[in-house]
Amino acid sequence: MAHQLIRPLRQWPRLQYHCIFTPTLHHSLSSPSLFSTKAISHLLSFTKPPSLHSNRHFRSYGLRLPNDPAPSHLQETAGEQDSDAKRSRNERKREARRAVRWGMELAAFSTPQIKRILRMASLEREVFDALMLVKRLGPDVREGKRRQFNYIGRLLRGVQPELMDALIQASKDGDQSRLQALSGLDTRVVEEDGEEDEANEEDYEEEDEESNTYIDIATRWSDGLINKDIDVTNEVYSVQSVEFDRQELRKLVRKVHSIQGHQAIIKEEEDVALLGAKKSLFQFLYTLAKQLPTE
Structure with a gap:
């Protein structure tokens, strides 16, 4: 009798036999009260495999074939992201220009x-x-001016566009009332500010002349060090009247030379890196020049 009952069970898949049916059957056979045809039939009903047609509309996205198209909502999301990224890039380009x-x-x-x-x-x-x-x-330094204007542009990107456009236009037109409105000050303060600018214009010019002297020195030193001019190099490193970090200066010069000699970098990235390295070198030399004793 037991042999006839167990024989059909061998026709079920091995996985279901071990994972589902075996523990339950063992318990049933070990209990005389449950050892009956009706009980065994009841147990077999629990091991029935799920119908291949049940949940036929369900489909896991994780099991898509390689050539299957992505779900429509994912395609829409990807399209929106691409559009946003393109719009963001175009916006950044416009802001930079x-x-x-x-x-x-x-x-x-x-x-x-x-x-x-x-x-x-x-x-x-x-x-x-x-x-x-x-x-x-000068007008002959076209590449240098282009890079410097790009650098200035990066410094100005955080400015309020409407304010900067209005300030530039009002300054072109000489519109003091417009400047007053933009400054948020009353007329008296704006007029005093204008008078102060005129009164201090000579002071500005003197300050600029002094600053230009330092710029000239720093520019000559920077160009000489970058071009490996022996005379300029000896002049800079022989400065004794000012204490400065000669090791730091050598590091800045080497950085410029390294970027200039690195041909594998993309042109645009090379320009940005080289401009930054030259700026750091110039700033170091400008600070040094300002500390030189006046003759």
């Missing part, structure tokens, strides 16, 4: 005008120094 244009327009103003605009736009001294440097570059 606009900031470079601001730098070119600012460089065309006089020193007092530049200082006023930068003060009203809450910009740092670094922007003013960069503008003063590019104003000194």
Whole structure:
């Protein structure tokens, strides 16, 4: 009798036999009260495999074939992300071009005008120094001016666009009332500010002349060190009147030479890296020049 009952069970898959049926059957056979045809039939009903047609509409995305198209909602999400990324890139390019244009327009103003605009736009001294440097570059230094304007553009990217456009336009037109409205000050303060600018213009010019002297020295030193000019190199390292870190200077010079000689870098990345290295070297030499004793 037991042999006839157990024989059909061998026809079931091995996995179901071990995982589902075996423990239950063993318990049933060991209990005389449950050892009956009806009980065994009842147990077999629990081992029935799931119908191949049940849940036929269910499909796991994790089991898609390689060539299967992605679900529509995933395709839409990917398309939106691509569109947002493209729009973001285009927006950044427009902002970069606009900031470079601001730098070119600012460089065309006089020193007092530049200082006023930068003060009203809450910009740092670094922007003013960069503008003063590019104003000194001659028309023959086209590549140097292009890189310097790109650098100025990066400094200006955080400015409020409407404010900067309005300040530049009002300065071009000489519109004091517009400048007053932009500054948020009353007329008396704006007029006093304008009078102060005129009164201090000579002071600005004297300050700029002194600053230009340091810029000239730093530029000559920087160019000489980059071009490995022996005379300039000896001149810089033989400075005794000022204490400076000669090891740091050597490191900055080596960094410029390393970037110049690295041909595997993409051109645009090389320009940015080289500009940054030259700027660090120039800033070091400019600080050194300012500490030189006046004759």
